[in-house]
Amino acid sequence: MKITGYRTLQTRHDWGRPVGDANGFIVSGITEVPLVVIETDEGVEGIGMGSHHDLDRIFPALEGKDPRSVSSLYDAMLARVFKTGHAGATFGGIGAFDMALWDLKAKAAGEPLWRLLGGADRFVTGYASGLDIALDDDRLAAFYTGMAERGFTSGKLKGGRDAEADVRRLRILADVLSVNTPHPALMLDANESWNLKQAVRYVTEVERAVDLTWIEEPLRRWDAAGHARLTSSVRAAVATGENLTGLEQFRPLFDAHAVDIAQAGAVWGITHFLRVALVAHSRDLPVSPVGLTANYAVTGAAAAVPNHLSAEIQDLGAPVGVTLDQHIADGGVVLGDEPGVGVSIDERLIAESRGADSWTTPEGPHVRSQRTGLHLVTDSTWQA
Template sequence: MRISGYRTLTTIQEWGRPVGDANGLYADGVVPVPIVMVETDIGITGVGIGPHAEIESIFPALEGEDPRAVTALYDRMLRRAFKAGHAGVVFGTIGALDTALWDIKAKAAGEPLWRLLGGNDRKLPAYASGLDIGVDDDGLVALYEKYAAHGLRAAKLKGGLDVERDRRRLTLVRDVLTSAGGGARPSLMLDANEAWSRKQAVRYVAELERTLDLTWIEEPVRRWDAEGLAAVGRGVRAAVATGENLTGLEQFRPLLAAGAVDIVQTAAVWGVSHFLRVALLAHAHDLPVSPIGTTLVPLLHAATAVPNHMASELQDLHPPVGLSVDTSVEDGAFILGDEPGAGISIDEEAITAIIGRPGTRSADSPAVRPARAGLRLLAEAHGPHLNSSLMDLHHNR
């Protein structure tokens, strides 16, 4: 079997509401989802979710090769991009191709990827994550009631701009999950998406912790700030989670050496091989690992094969347009199926039908970091989507 070519597609995730974080919103709730499909000379096609950037320069590392040599081919792609693209969006292209190769290998073996990788238990703990900063209080309650109906008893909210608004929203979600769980205490997390300086982070989280118990605070300061992340960890009770935007083991090493991270995260877009290597590095430091992303399925398969998986992020309860996944959510967990490969099927006609109306990355989307992030003395108004006037970050301290 040999790799014979590739194709790229872009579909959309339709949330039906604004989604975003402290950096901005996709106001129409329509988010582009890029797809890579790797073809072989025996008709098996692998699916990877991730960018297409510079794919024409990366793909020659794979062309004509046996796709089952995934690990060797992953390193070959990294070597091909080591000067100009061993990070960021090109790393995402490598991850998408890598995931497609794992899909091919499992399909060729006639096994689900979780079994090929050595997993045993197809059930993985999940937590709810609605990218919900643009949702009002009533909408927030309704949203997390839907998650609770699937057995979710842990939730991560987006925040970081208004401490009292975050306190109120976390309390609302806590009450929803507590009621659904028969009084059992849920786990609550807050994701600031790098919105704060070090001292802002400590003051903000400490204020929330006067009345709430947070399991973790995610990306409180810049992703690479090992000293700052460690300072936040020392200053608050909550664990510090980070890693979704780090690419390559070399970016994780300084954080681990500084004791700067308690929950090691990795994003689905960076691929299966990256996740497996990060999970092993985290395990060597006795740290748990937690995958995140919208279409998380390939990393769920990989998570069954590592000893330190804690929980995986559940964002939308529905897959992107034109994708179906052999995965269900029951009793607060992802349940992986038996379909060979990673269990992602593509309906190209459905995707073609939506071409011309993909989401756009506007200037205030979460893809663009605000100029004053980490520098605000007073919180900046981000428009009516926050449903409240933003207040001084430190007004209660």
């Protein structure tokens, strides 16, 4: 089997609610979903999700190669962009190709990804995450009520602007999720919006009222020294890593004992997740994949690593024209048996769908405020 080409598609995901974080939000709740299809000389195709960025520059590393050599091809893609670097959106392009390669490998083996990678259990535990900073209290309660009905016992709130409001909203999560457990796990995600002292003061204030399981992305993603000081100053575990593009970027954080929960962004691909998970395991750290709506296949990889803690489940639906061989139940994901990564697409339906808003609009959560981390007072009127 040889790789002969690739094509791209773009569909959209309708979240049914505004989605975002401390850096901004998408009012429409409609976002684009890039898809990549790798073609082979045997007619078997692999489907990937991630980014369309730099695909033309990366593809020569794959052309004419056997797609089943996934690990070698992953390193070949990294080498292909050696001079300019693989960080940022380019890493997302590598991740999209990587998912498609794993899809081809699993299809060729006639197995679902989770079994190909050695998983024994098709169930992957998860936590509810509403990307909910723009939701009022009623809509917040409604979202987590729906997730509680699917068996979830833990939830993550987007916050970081107003500690009093975050405490009130975390208590809403606790109340709703308590139908399944007397002690729901509560997490708070600040999305890199604080400096170190702000983080210590803010988390300390929240912890006076709420038992936080973890605080997520409290500081800039590369701040190993700051994360190390923070984790020794608060009770909550410190979780970070979703925006680190490459295993080498985790090294300073691991060496500084700055991370309690290693997170890997699903958009960066399956091989990246597997490598982060194993390095974290070597340090007795749990791993948690973030944003499975950007790459549902990482769920299958999570089933196969020994230190998976919980996966971020942000929505119960799927993008237009995308069918998933999995379902949400009992507080997690139940994976299916179809060969491949468990994602199939209807290209006709995708072509007929119109309109998509982007995560990268100026109002959206991927544009960092120039004043982030530079406020003497944080409150609900703070504009990102």
